[in-house]
Amino acid sequence: MAAAARPAGRPRLELRIGQQRTLWAYLFLLVPLLFFALIRILPALSSLYISLHEWNVISPVRPFVGLDNFRTLAADPKFAKAALNTVRYVAVGIPAQIAIGLALALMLQRINRFRGLFRALYFMPFITPIVAASWVWQWMYSQHLGPLNHLLLSVGLPAQPFLRSPGQALYAVVAMIVWQYVGFQTVIFLAGLESIPRVYYEAAEVDGAKGWRLFRNITLPLLNPTMVFSVVYSTIVYLQLFTQVLNMTFQDQGGPLASTLTLVLYVYHLGFQRFRMGEAAAATAVLFAVILVITLLQMRVLSKPVDY
Amino acid sequence: MERRQRRDPSVWLTYLALGAGSVLVAFPFFWMLSSSLKPMAEIFDVRLLPAQPTLENFAEVLTRTRFPRWFANSLIVAVITTASVAFFDALVGYTLAKLRFPGRDAIFVVILATLMIPTEMLVIPWYIMSSANGWIDTYWGIMFPGLITAFGIFLIRQFMTGIPDELLDAGRIDGVSEFGLFWRIALPQVRPAMAALCIFTFLGNWNAFLWPMIVIQTPDMRTLPVGIALFSGEAGSAWNLIMASSSLAIAPVLLVFIVLQRQIIEGIVLTGLRS
Numbered sequence: 059m060a061a062a063a064r065p066a067g068r069p070r071l072e073l074r075i076g077q078q079r080t081l082w083a084y085l086f087l088l089v090p091l092l093f094f095a096l097i098r099i100l101p102a103l104s105s106l107y108i109s110l111h112e113w114n115v116i117s118p119v120r121p122f123v124g125l126d127n128f129r130t131l132a133a134d135p136k137f138a139k140a141a142l143n144t145v146r147y148v149a150v151g152i153p154a155q156i157a158i159g160l161a162l163a164l165m166l167q168r169i170n171r172f173r174g175l176f177r178a179l180y181f182m183p184f185i186t187p188i189v190a191a192s193w194v195w196q197w198m199y200s201q202h203l204g205p206l207n208h209l210l211l212s213v214g215l216p217a218q219p220f221l222r223s224p225g226q227a228l229y230a231v232v233a234m235i236v237w238q239y240v241g242f243q244t245v246i247f248l249a250g251l252e253s254i255p256r257v258y259y260e261a262a263e264v265d266g267a268k269g270w271r272l273f274r275n276i277t278l279p280l281l282n283p284t285m286v287f288s289v290v291y292s293t294i295v296y297l298q299l300f301t302q303v304l305n306m307t308f309q310d311q312g313g314p315l316a317s318t319l320t321l322v323l324y325v326y327h328l329g330f331q332r333f334r335m336g337e338a339a340a341a342t343a344v345l346f347a348v349i350l351v352i353t354l355l356q357m358r359v360l361s362k363p364v365d366y
Numbered sequence: 367m368e369r370r371q372r373r374d375p376s377v378w379l380t381y382l383a384l385g386a387g388s389v390l391v392a393f394p395f396f397w398m399l400s401s402s403l404k405p406m407a408e409i410f411d412v413r414l415l416p417a418q419p420t421l422e423n424f425a426e427v428l429t430r431t432r433f434p435r436w437f438a439n440s441l442i443v444a445v446i447t448t449a450s451v452a453f454f455d456a457l458v459g460y461t462l463a464k465l466r467f468p469g470r471d472a473i474f475v476v477i478l479a480t481l482m483i484p485t486e487m488l489v490i491p492w493y494i495m496s497s498a499n500g501w502i503d504t505y506w507g508i509m510f511p512g513l514i515t516a517f518g519i520f521l522i523r524q525f526m527t528g529i530p531d532e533l534l535d536a537g538r539i540d541g542v543s544e545f546g547l548f549w550r551i552a553l554p555q556v557r558p559a560m561a562a563l564c565i566f567t568f569l570g571n572w573n574a575f576l577w578p579m580i581v582i583q584t585p586d587m588r589t590l591p592v593g594i595a596l597f598s599g600e601a602g603s604a605w606n607l608i609m610a611s612s613s614l615a616i617a618p619v620l621l622v623f624i625v626l627q628r629q630i631i632e633g634i635v636l637t638g639l640r641s
Contacts, residue, residue: 078544079465079466079467079544080465080467080468082465082544082545083461083465083467083470084467086457086458086460086461086465086545086548087458087461087473089454090454090457090458090477090514090519091473093454093513093514094476094477094480094514094516097488097492097510097511097513098480098483098488098516099476099480100491101487101488101491101492101495102480102483102487102488102491104491104494105487105488105490105491108490108491108494115494115497162384162387165380165383165384166384168377168380169377169380169381169384172381174627174628176384176388177631178623178624178627178631179388179391179392180387180388180391181627181630181631182391182392182395182620182623183391183394185569185619185620185623185630186395186616186619186620187572187573187590187591187594187615187616187619188573188575188591189573189575189590189591189592189594189595189615190398190591190594190611190612190613190615190616191394191612191616193594193595193598193608193609193612194394194395194397194398194609194612195394197397197398197401197605197608197609198394198397200605203410203412204412205397205412208412237391237394240391241391242634245631245634245635246634246635248635249635294484297484298484298485298486300486300575300576301575301576301591304575304595305595305598308595308598308599309599321486322486322576325486326576326579326580329489329490329493330493330580335490335494338490339487339490342484342486342487342489342490343487345484345486345487346482346483346484346487349482349484350482353482
């Protein structure tokens with residue numbers, strides 16, 4: 059009976075509630091959307107714009123120069139060096155980090171006691187302030203009086219220049235970065251291992267599979283999503299290396315003969331020490347493109363579906 | 367299982383390997399602390415423990431440098447940024463997960479797409495923007511780029527999606543305001559995710575280096591990482607002082623980690639695998 063009065067009033071009331079909620083939603087999003095527009099999207103576009111101009115902070119004249127900045131980069135041996143070094147960091151650091159992380163995770167999975175303690179110990183470097191840790195490592199690598207060379211000498215090996223050598227510096231930095239990320243990698247692999255259903259192993263054991271074959275045929279394929287995440291995440295981290303490199307080779311930023319120079323350190327020198335913003339912006343555009351391509355590529359190559 | 371493990375010699379090898387590995391991982395911390403307790407005369411004796419331990423280095427770092435000021439700066443920046451990220455990321459995450467309105471999916475995709483932009487690409491425009499607006503060398507200048515994060519929005523939205531609509535509708539019937547639905551009903555449901563987001567935002571800002579290094583110009587405005595880097599760069603071979611300042615920077619973070627280690631590591635898994 060009461061319903062007889064509703065049909066006319068109801069749609070209008072609901073519309074009003076719907077509209078009201080929409081208004082609330084936009085109100086909640088107002089500040090964040092402004093933030094993303096002004097602090098993320100607009101600067102990204104403006105960076106591309108700057109990369110096409112000769113942009114010196116001091117000079118008010120900023121002429122359009124097309125792709126000249128990119129040409130200058132392509133001709134700069136330091137840029138090529140930074141790019142090559144970045145490839146080296148990725149090629150050495152990521153396999154090492156993933157292999158050690160996986161080995162640690164498999165070992166931790168086998169033990170019952172002290173698992174939490176070991177996990178926490180290995181994880182510690184990941185939360186340690188990078189700047190402070192970098193200086194500790196620089197001190198450990200110290201050429202004449204550092205503990206590492208002392209150790210080498212005491213077992214009868216010659217002292218090494220480490221960070222002072224163009225041939226060794228990059229690997230010395232990689233060791234520090236692996237130290238820093240290996241616990242994180244271990245924790246991610248532990249979670250991945252735990253998500254593999256035990257029944258797979260039990261079934262395979264009934265079929266007589268053991269040790270390496272279990273690992274090769276069950277653990278590794280089922281860890282694939284974890285692998286994809288790890289490789290993509292660490293590649294992006296390695297492409298953006300800056301803090302460790304700047305601090306470990308502070309007096310000679312980028313290392314002897316630019317042997318530890320990374321893309322971001324190159325951008326920092328160009329943009330904020332020599333104030334050549336146009337070229338620096340062009341270099342970041344290249345970095346952006348590389349990150350984009352590698353992310354998409356890795357996703358495709360590594361996320362092949364697992365068949366059984 | 368337990369008994370079988372005990373007899374298996376390979377389990378002992380596993381413990382041995384893990385133990386050796388943790389000595390390697392912990393050595394830099396040990397070396398830092400040991401060096402920070404050595405008097406200047408002893409710093410180049412490669413000895414594991416100081417012969418005459420001293421707290422002089424700490425006293426010198428705390429009085430000769432602006433270390434306490436840098437510590438306070440880092441704390442201010444990290445606390446305010448974390449509060450802002452927690453509030454806005456949660457609000458946006460809630461709105462995108464639980465309210466229905468035109469343009470919602472497009473807005474979500476745009477926010478998510480900004481994750482692809484590397485920070486390095488933005489620092490030049492941020493710097494130009496900060497110079498034009500007088501933000502150089504101010505707290506606002508250090509903080510503004512990180513006040514809202516796409517990652518946090520994505521994370522919280524994932525968790526908010528799991529909240530049943532009935533819960534919110536019940537609140538609406540009880541006359542709870544739209545903001546109250548978010549603040550009093552939805553937010554308490556995603557506490558673990560919020561805790562993880564807060565811990566990582568805090569750590570991220572506490573350790574931030576590239577942007578602070580660019581935007582900070584005077585010693586008084588330095589955050590801890592910038593202060594340590596420039597102080598260490600000037601200290602030459604006074605490694606006892608550099609190690610004392612590093613110890614002072616690392617100690618509070620390690621203390622927090624020791625207390626919260628389970629939540630932090632589980633938070634990593636929670637956030638890491640969601641993305």
